[in-house]
Amino acid sequence: MRTDQLIRTFVEYYEERGHRRITGSTLLPPPGDPVLFTTSGMHPLTPYLEGRPHPLGKRLVNVQRCLRTTDLDEVGDATHLTVFEMLGTWSLGDYGGPLSLDWGYGLLTEGLGIDPGLLHATVYAGDDRTGTGPDTDSLELWQGLGVPVELTIEDNWWPKSVDDDGDGGPVGPCGPDSEIFFWSGDGPPRSTPTRDDRWVEVWNHVTMTHRRHGDGSLVPLPQRNVDTGLGLERLATLLQGKPSVFDCDVFDPWRRLVPPLWPLEEPDLRLVSDHLRSAVVVLGDGVRPSNTGRGYVLRRLVRRVLTVLWRQDASRSLGDLPEDLVRHTLDHFRQDVHPGDVLRTLFDEEQRFGRLLERGRRVLARPSFQGPLSEEDFHYLHDTHGLPRELVTSLRRE
Numbered sequence: 283m284r285t286d287q288l289i290r291t292f293v294e295y296y297e298e299r300g301h302r303r304i305t306g307s308t309l310l311p312p313p314g315d316p317v318l319f320t321t322s323g324m325h326p327l328t329p330y331l332e333g334r335p336h337p338l339g340k341r342l343v344n345v346q347r348c349l350r351t352t353d354l355d356e357v358g359d360a361t362h363l364t365v366f367e368m369l370g371t372w373s374l375g376d377y378g379g380p381l382s383l384d385w386g387y388g389l390l391t392e393g394l395g396i397d398p399g400l401l402h403a404t405v406y407a408g409d410d411r412t413g414t415g416p417d418t419d420s421l422e423l424w425q426g427l428g429v430p431v432e433l434t435i436e437d438n439w440w441p442k443s444v445d446d447d448g449d450g451g452p453v454g455p456c457g458p459d460s461e462i463f464f465w466s467g468d469g470p471p472r473s474t475p476t477r478d479d480r481w482v483e484v485w486n487h488v489t490m491t492h493r494r495h496g497d498g499s500l501v502p503l504p505q506r507n508v509d510t511g512l513g514l515e516r517l518a519t520l521l522q523g524k525p526s527v528f529d530c531d532v533f534d535p536w537r538r539l540v541p542p543l544w545p546l547e548e549p550d551l552r553l554v555s556d557h558l559r560s561a562v563v564v565l566g567d568g569v570r571p572s573n574t575g576r577g578y579v580l581r582r583l584v585r586r587v588l589t590v591l592w593r594q595d596a597s598r599s600l601g602d603l604p605e606d607l608v609r610h611t612l613d614h615f616r617q618d619v620h621p622g623d624v625l626r627t628l629f630d631e632e633q634r635f636g637r638l639l640e641r642g643r644r645v646l647a648r649p650s651f652q653g654p655l656s657e658e659d660f661h662y663l664h665d666t667h668g669l670p671r672e673l674v675t676s677l678r679r680e
Contacts, residue, residue: 283394284531285367285518292369292512293343295389301371302338306346308567309365310576318576319349323370324509330374331455331490331507340376345369345514347563347615351579354586358552360466360519360526361482364583365560367514375505379489380423382508383460386485387427390462394521398429400465404475406458407433412500414439417458417489424460432474437461440488455503457491464520482520485512528552533559535610544598550590557583558603558628559611565624566617571631573668584631589676601629642669642677 283291293303307326309319320326323346330336346368356362373382383403390396403424408416416433424431436442440459441452465471467480475481490507492500519530527533528551536555540546546554561583564576571581584600591598608621645651645667651659655674663669669677 283518283521285514288394288514288518288521289345289369291393292389293345295393296341296343296371296385299341299385301341301343304336304338304342304344306344309347309349309564310567310569318351318579320346321348321350322346323348323368323511324372327372327509328454331372331509332493333504336374340374342372342374343370349560349564349579354582357556358549361513361516363515363527363560364556365563366516369512369514369517371508371510373508375507377508378419378506379417379458379460379487379508380419382487382489382510383420383423383462384427386462386487386510387429390485396464396521398427400471402430402432402463402465402471402475402481404432404434404438404461404463406438406460407435409435409439414458414492414500417460420458420460420487420489430474432476434476437476440486453494453496455490455492455507455509456494456500457489457506459486459488461486464517466520482516484517484520485510526552528555532614535607539604539607543602543604544591544595546590554587554590557587558600561587561628562608562611562624563615563617565627566612566615566619570627571634581631584628585635585673588632588635599629600632601625603628638668638673639677641667642673643680645669646674646677 297303307320311317311320311325317325323344324331326346327342336342347365348368349365353362354364357364371382390401391398405420405424406417408414417438421431421433438459438461439456441456461475461483462485463475463481464484465480466482472478475483488509490503490509493503494500515527515530515532518532519527522530524530533555536559540551540555544554561580564580564583569576569580571577571584573581588600603625605621605625608624612619612621612624645663660671660674663674664671
């Protein structure tokens with residue numbers, strides 16, 4: 283099943299169950315939001331999860347493009363992308379977690395034809411440290427459906443805590459979640475999701491029961507919500523029987539057009555395709571390269587691509603990127619931007635980076651920078667010469 287068919291099947295399934303489709307936002311969160319980019323489908327809906335009535339009602343479904351800088355170092359494996367699409371559903375004080383899971387199971391097994399024997403679930407086991415009990419409703423639902431269940435603490439509270447005591451974490455709505463995993467290995471399923479990474483997480487169902495405050499305390503929400511997120515490319519990859527997200531249909535044009543242009547080993551091909559595709563989407567949403575904020579994330583993506591390309595051949599140029607490839611990405615993400623404008627910006631950034639590399643090599647050739655560098659050296663190189671730490675480190679390895 284191609285990704286466009288998967289989207290259509292998903293949305294129609296939930297529309298038949300009383301959900302209204304909302305238009306996914308761009309990668310840019312609302313003004314005043316401290317987060318650089320939209321990281322999940324629920325991000326733009328936070329006010330409604332906290333109690334504000336949504337104009338379209340209490341049952342919602344959408345497709346949201348997301349960007350996660352936290353996954354940059356994971357890109358290149360079988361499941362992680364920088365920019366991806368999230369299929370999401372919401373119950374705003376309406377139905378509860380068990381019904382959400384039941385519907386999700388029905389879509390996967392009946393709507394998409396997945397063998398139930400290839401599924402595994404995880405459920406929140408409760409935590410005495412925070413005074414939160416086990417998610418018995420979800421556990422009983424899965425047991426009734428005959429799906430094997432693994433109980434965890436840290437892995438099944440969303441957002442996950444960030445300290446050793448288990449009571450910290452991001453401020454805002456939170457609660458127990460139940461995650462659905464798909465077996466991607468050869469042969470019959472074995473072990474459990476926390477013990478075997480061939481179990482791939484495809485769908486997270488969060489029952490938002492509390493709000494976490496800055497001191498780590500949990501206060502019950504006035505209404506219980508359900509927020510679910512399903513990675514489009516990840517599920518499409520599994521349904522298409524492909525070994526990685528870079529082999530599913532959304533990357534077909536990249537697989538076809540990039541290797542003849544730049545022969546690359548598989549890990550480099552994945553990184554170049556992901557980062558260029560992501561840069562095109564970020565540009566399509568109106569961001570331009572800069573030394574701070576969103577613009578610096580874009581700049582970092584482009585420079586990582588150029589570092590890989592120039593490692594083998596310094597004559598490679600983003601100006602050679604086919605316009606059809608850029609147009610395909612913009613069309614896929616429904617962005618009304620001319621491909622030529624995107625290519626010009628990428629080429630300008632390439633030239634800027636080339637000049638920076640030349641300056642960096644001259645500066646680092648000075649006798650004062652031949653030995654180990656101190657923190658003071660790194661600050662000086664950045665503040666005086668505009669050389670970021672990662673670039674300095676890379677140049678010293680040449």
